[in-house]
Amino acid sequence: MKKVTIYTDGACSGNPGPGGWGAILMYGDNKKEIFGAKKDTTNNIMEITAVLEALKMLKEECEVKIFSDSAYVVNAFNQEWIYNWQKNNWKTANKEPVKNRELWEELYSLTKKHKVEFIKVKGHSDNEYNNRCDLLATSAIKNL
Numbered sequence: 001m002k003k004v005t006i007y008t009d010g011a012c013s014g015n016p017g018p019g020g021w022g023a024i025l026m027y028g029d030n031k032k033e034i035f036g037a038k039k040d041t042t043n044n045i046m047e048i049t050a051v052l053e054a055l056k057m058l059k060e061e062c063e064v065k066i067f068s069d070s071a072y073v074v075n076a077f078n079q080e081w082i083y084n085w086q087k088n089n090w091k092t093a094n095k096e097p098v099k100n101r102e103l104w105e106e107l108y109s110l111t112k113k114h115k116v117e118f119i120k121v122k123g124h125s126d127n128e129y130n131n132r133c134d135l136l137a138t139s140a141i142k143n144l
Helices: 043-056 071-078 081-087 101-112 128-142
Strands: 002-012 017-027 030-041 062-068 115-120
Touching: 002 043, 002 128, 017 043, 017 128, 030 043, 030 128, 043 062, 043 071, 043 101, 043 128, 071 081, 071 115, 081 101
Parallel strands: 002 062, 062 115
Antiparallel strands: 002 017, 017 030
């Protein structure tokens, strides 16, 4: 099984407001950068979208390490929120509907196709790839 490393980041200029996302996929010596933007969105939507779009790029089952500075995304999996949401018909512990359900459902489905590990990184620090993803995301906003 191929081992792929993915770095992701999302950004928003205002929240809600124009937003962008960026991701870097790495396999062996190969690197691929992807990015996109949306005129009216939220930071959380862009963070989820970055991971979602990166996983969509994988053409076969892979072992994936996803590095994100989004506690929201990482904790959804590492603290098993998403599994509880799914079990509880996409309701939070407070019985409220899960925000961005459609994105979470799609992401959940994609993570079932691969062996995925989520790793939290500190944003806006000394991580070269996280900083590059931030630049991809913020540049995408500027190019709307």
